[in-house]
Amino acid sequence: MNTIQTMPELKMNPFNDRICKVFSTSNDGHMTFEDFLDMMSVFSEDAPVSVKAEYAFKIFDFDEDDMMGPEDLEQLINRLLGDEELQQRDIKQLVKNLTAEADLDDDGLLSFAEFEHVVAKSTDFVQAFRMRI
Numbered sequence: 269m270n271t272i273q274t275m276p277e278l279k280m281n282p283f284n285d286r287i288c289k290v291f292s293t294s295n296d297g298h299m300t301f302e303d304f305l306d307m308m309s310v311f312s313e314d315a316p317v318s319v320k321a322e323y324a325f326k327i328f329d330f331d332e333d334d335m336m337g338p339e340d341l342e343q344l345i346n347r348l349l350g351d352e353e354l355q356q357r358d359i360k361q362l363v364k365n366l367t368a369e370a371d372l373d374d375d376g377l378l379s380f381a382e383f384e385h386v387v388a389k390s391t392d393f394v395q396a397f398r399m400r401i
Contacts, residue, residue, distance in 0.1 A: 269297035272304070277311075277399040282347035286327045311399040320397045321387045325380050336378040338363050 269288045278284040288297040291307040299307070309315060310323045326332075330340045341363045345354075354362075370378050370386045378386075387393045 290326045321384045
């Protein structure tokens with residue numbers, strides 16, 4: 269895991285620990301060569317959007333309950349902010365706005381289908397969810 273996280277493509281990625289964990293068949297972040305190949309395949313330019321969305325959802329589902337709840341979204345925002353800081357009320361408002369936009373069944377959670385629907389509308393997703401080596 270430490271070696272993978274030092275790759276230039278992952279070194280500055282705020283989700284590098286989650287990426288390693290999601291692609292690790294042992295689920296502890298340590299990867300076999302096959303795990304590494306799977307990761308590189310998903311992050312390739314040629315991987316289908318649906319496959320990229322599936323793995324992005326797993327990476328962002330921090331509590332691994334197969335739903336993205338407010339806590340997951342808050343952690344996602346905090347990781348994206350890095351050293352930047354927002355007031356807690358501003359983060360809560362962002363979570364509320366994201367949920368209002370994407371939560372089609374109004375249950376306060378984002379399912380994979382709802383996440384995939386949002387990703388399908390995003391022109392930047394495929395460009396952002398790739399690695400070039």
